[in-house]
Amino acid sequence: MPLIGWVFILVAFALVVGSLFVLRDSANSMRISEEKMKKIQARKAEVEAEESAEDREQW
Template identity: 60%
Template sequence: MPLIGWLILLAAFALVLGSLLFLKDSANMKIPEHRLEKIRKRKAELDEQEKQNGDDW
C-alpha cells in the first residue's frame, strides 16, 4: 500500500479512537440534584397517567 494509504488509515483510526475517548469522558457527566428531582417528578406523573389510561405496551 502506498504511503498515502497508510496515512489515511492511521488518520481514520485516530479519529475513531479519539471519538470513543471523548464519549467515554462525556458519559460521566453529573446531573444536578434539582434536575434529578424534576425528572423523577415528571416520571411519576407519566406513570400515574399511564395507570389511569390503561396504556400498557
C-alpha cells in the same frame, strides 16, 4: 493501496478511537443538580402513569 491511503485509514481510525476515549472519560463528569434530578424523576413518574392509564384503556 498507496501509502497515502493507509495514512488516511490510520488517521480516521485514530480519530474514532480517540473520540470514544474522550466520550468515556467525560461521561461521569456531567453532574445534575438535585433539584433538576427531582424534576426529571417527577416527569418520568407522570409519563409512566399516563402510559399505564393508556394501557388499561386499551384492554
